[in-house]
Amino acid sequence: MKTxxxxxxxYLCLCLAEDEVIDLSHTFGKKxxxxxxxxxxxxxxxxRATLGAASIEANYFHTxxxxxxxxDAPRHFCADGKRMHELDMDRLSGPGVVIDVRKxxxxxxxxxxxxxxxxxxxEEHGTIPDGAIVLFNFxxxxxxxxxxxxxxxxxxxxxxxxxxxxxxxxxTKWLTxxxxxxxxxxxxxxxxxxxxxLFETHVMLLCDHGIIILExxxxxxxxxxxxxxVYIGALKLENGSGTPVRLFAVPMSSASAAxxxxxxxxxxxxxxRLS
Ligand SMILES: *[C@@H]1O[C@H](CO)[C@@H](O)[C@H](O)[C@H]1NC(C)=O
Ligand SMILES: *[C@@H]1O[C@H](CO)[C@@H](O)[C@H](O)[C@H]1NC(C)=O
Numbered sequence: 587m588k589t590x591x592x593x594x595x596x597y598l599c600l601c602l603a604e605d606e607v608i609d610l611s612h613t614f615g616k617k618x619x620x621x622x623x624x625x626x627x628x629x630x631x632x633x634r635a636t637l638g639a640a641s642i643e644a645n646y647f648h649t650x651x652x653x654x655x656x657x658d659a660p661r662h663f664c665a666d667g668k669r670m671h672e673l674d675m676d677r678l679s680g681p682g683v684v685i686d687v688r689k690x691x692x693x694x695x696x697x698x699x700x701x702x703x704x705x706x707x708x709e710e711h712g713t714i715p716d717g718a719i720v721l722f723n724f725x726x727x728x729x730x731x732x733x734x735x736x737x738x739x740x741x742x743x744x745x746x747x748x749x750x751x752x753x754x755x756x757x758t759k760w761l762t763x764x765x766x767x768x769x770x771x772x773x774x775x776x777x778x779x780x781x782x783x784l785f786e787t788h789v790m791l792l793c794d795h796g797i798i799i800l801e802x803x804x805x806x807x808x809x810x811x812x813x814x815x816v817y818i819g820a821l822k823l824e825n826g827s828g829t830p831v832r833l834f835a836v837p838m839s840s841a842s843a844a845x846x847x848x849x850x851x852x853x854x855x856x857x858x859r860l861s
Contacts, residue, residue: 608809
């Protein structure tokens with residue numbers, strides 16, 4: 587009976603743990619990284635006061651739209667693209683798809699995911715679902731917030747010297763022609779690799795298809811390849827071309843229900859063998 591209780595509580599813990607929300611945003615602050623040409627982040631106290639037992643505080647900040655963990659709205663690259671306040675709500679969430687290309691990016695800092703990268707992923711995990719939020723794990727999270735390591739250059743103000751991995755225009759063409767995704771992003775500062783000068787992947791995603799781009803995503807290492815729903819917590823910024831986001835993933839209830847029932851079945855089998 588004791589064994590049964592131990593196993594049952596382990597099972598409950600595992601089940602509950604599966605439902606933990608995964609935070610995919612870096613903390614926003616003075617070390618936050620932004621593309622050269624943008625003003626730095628600034629955070630200022632507006633007032634502090636006591637009111638009875640309460641201690642009141644309010645601050646204000648100014649920030650570039652395109653800094654830290656953030657999203658690009660279509661208007662970032664195209665004149666008739668939607669701005670932040672015009673986005674359809676249903677575009678701001680979807681099933682999480684994590685594509686692990688750490689090995690390729692480690693071997694080649696100028697690596698670009700190809701059509702084959704998507705095919706290989708699908709062979710293992712199934713078709714990329716409609717509405718997916720596709721996140722690349724380039725292994726770049728560990729460099730945050732070191733600007734020189736992230737842009738992989740000593741000259742962080744000069745984009746022509748940047749060397750970080752991305753998604754090739756060719757692969758993007760395949761994805762947008764064959765699958766219907768809501769967003770594409772990763773743990774680097776751009777889905778176009780560092781050496782890109784035309785930003786064709788940006789243009790194709792934002793302008794040709796109105797697909798949101800996510801940059802400097804945190805914690806992709808904690809994400810399973812499938813089985814989560816990702817939410818883009820974005821500011822409804824009037825006329826915005828992008829905003830910092832609180833990006834997070836929640837295990838999909840059907841997926842966690844499946845995992846839990848599998849665990850329960852295994853537990854009962856195990857207990858059955860013991861007695
Ligand atoms: C990507 O490039 C390969 C090889 O150059 C080509 O065969 C393929 O058709 C291209 N895919 C797309 C979607 O353009
Ligand atoms: C947004 O753009 C519209 C149209 O140009 C303008 O009327 C409005 O004042 C702008 N809002 C902000 C916050 O700049």
